[in-house]
Amino acid sequence: MSTRPEDATSAPVSLADLEARAAARRERPAYGHDALIACDRLVRVFSADGVEVQALQGLDLLVSEGELMALVGASGSGKSTLMNILAGLDVPTAGAATVAGRDLLTMDARARLTYRREVVGFVWQQTARNLLPYLTVLQNVTLPMQLRGGRRRAARTKAAERLLAMLSLDHCRDRRPHQLSGGEQQRTAIAVALANTPSVLLADEPTGELDSHTAEQVFAAFRTANEELGTTIVIVTHDQAVADEVRRTVAIRDGRTSSEVLRRTERDAATGREALVAREYAMLDRAGRLQLPADYTSSLGMAHRVLLELESDHIGVWPDPTADGNTDRGAGDGPKSGDGTTPGDGTTPGDGPKSGDGTTPGDGPKSGDGTTT
Numbered sequence: 001m002s003t004r005p006e007d008a009t010s011a012p013v014s015l016a017d018l019e020a021r022a023a024a025r026r027e028r029p030a031y032g033h034d035a036l037i038a039c040d041r042l043v044r045v046f047s048a049d050g051v052e053v054q055a056l057q058g059l060d061l062l063v064s065e066g067e068l069m070a071l072v073g074a075s076g077s078g079k080s081t082l083m084n085i086l087a088g089l090d091v092p093t094a095g096a097a098t099v100a101g102r103d104l105l106t107m108d109a110r111a112r113l114t115y116r117r118e119v120v121g122f123v124w125q126q127t128a129r130n131l132l133p134y135l136t137v138l139q140n141v142t143l144p145m146q147l148r149g150g151r152r153r154a155a156r157t158k159a160a161e162r163l164l165a166m167l168s169l170d171h172c173r174d175r176r177p178h179q180l181s182g183g184e185q186q187r188t189a190i191a192v193a194l195a196n197t198p199s200v201l202l203a204d205e206p207t208g209e210l211d212s213h214t215a216e217q218v219f220a221a222f223r224t225a226n227e228e229l230g231t232t233i234v235i236v237t238h239d240q241a242v243a244d245e246v247r248r249t250v251a252i253r254d255g256r257t258s259s260e261v262l263r264r265t266e267r268d269a270a271t272g273r274e275a276l277v278a279r280e281y282a283m284l285d286r287a288g289r290l291q292l293p294a295d296y297t298s299s300l301g302m303a304h305r306v307l308l309e310l311e312s313d314h315i316g317v318w319p320d321p322t323a324d325g326n327t328d329r330g331a332g333d334g335p336k337s338g339d340g341t342t343p344g345d346g347t348t349p350g351d352g353p354k355s356g357d358g359t360t361p362g363d364g365p366k367s368g369d370g371t372t373t
């Protein structure tokens with residue numbers, strides 16, 4: 001049975017009730033309080049030739065310590081803008097962003113420099129941006145340690161050699177970047193980015209210029225860093241193979257996080273076989289906004305206005321029955337159960353969670369929905 005908002009009994013609210021609500025809100029932990037990266041309604045507006053471009057339009061993103069995740073999105077969706085902000089190279093117009101407890105909006109120039117040297121490491125697509133051509137691999141890796149200061153030369157060399165060994169680059173130690181393959185250059189870039197043991201490693205299209213086999217090796221280096229050093233890693237990528245390899249892929253659309261794919265290994269109860277199952281989730285932002293996938297809405301002719309119905313365990317979304325082309329159903333008819341439009345009857349997108357399958361609500365659509373790999 002549906003529970004419409006107007007069904008709720010509206011008892012008078014006393015001043016004491018309001019005070020209790022306000023106190024409960026104050027005591028609630030802040031948004032993203034336990035995340036390593038927390039972006040809260042992040043906005044970045046660029047002005048060029050008198051025209052304003054809203055590159056980020058209230059983007060929310062939380063990344064936990066120790067995660068290895070990918071960011072994907074069409075060209076112009078705002079990925080690089082976000083990465084530049086997280087790297088401390090750009091400042092958002094509005095919103096809030098913290099990384100490892102550093103407030104990215106209020107840092108002064110000095111704090112920003114320390115942040116870039118010690119808290120984040122980055123790997124860019126272009127090798128020229130990652131490595132100094134006239135230094136050897138070992139010198140490239142020890143340079144950030146030297147700039148940070150505090151360690152003797154022998155300790156720096158030892159730490160750099162450990163990183164090179166971890167990333168299978170020992171043989172490249174004394175070579176210059178032009179004497180390395182594309183994959184070795186990017187793995188060296190990872191070693192440089194890890195030199196000062198940052199909390200977060202950011203990578204913008206790190207496999208963009210590599211063939212698939214080499215890209216695999218570079219991705220393996222990120223995984224090694226994540227597993228052996230516990231570094232939190234965020235990779236912007238167009239490479240579906242990379243996106244498929246991580247447990248969490250966040251999609252950015254029009255300057256906001258729009259959907260997430262979470263992957264986990266599940267064992268088939270009947271066969272005992274393990275399989276990687278991927279599920280796509282839509283993101284509900286802090287203002288309660290939800291971006292429905294464009295292919296879902298267009299397949300049902302949804303535009304501008306949709307009908308919502310609150311059920312005990314889900315919310316139904318239906319095309320506006322009063323819109324042109326939907327005149328067969330009267331205004332306000334709403335989706336009645338048993339009329340063939342109720343979720344679960346196989347006619348709604350995604351078909352909703354199935355009952356009796358032993359999974360909890362929120363598990364999302366089951367195999368056969370196109371998201372299972």
Ligand SMILES: Nc1ncnc2c1ncn2[C@@H]1O[C@H](COP(=O)(O)OP(=O)(O)OP(=O)(O)O)[C@@H](O)[C@H]1O
Pocket residue numbers: 046047048053054055073074075076077078079080081082
């Ligand atoms: N410095 C700038 N001045 C003006 N507009 C900018 C600037 N940087 C980015 N933009 C605009 O902001 C939007 C987001 O750009 P961004 O580079 O973040 O997208 P992206 O998702 O990284 O794209 P791509 O995958 O092509 O690199 C685009 O419309 C872009 O033109």
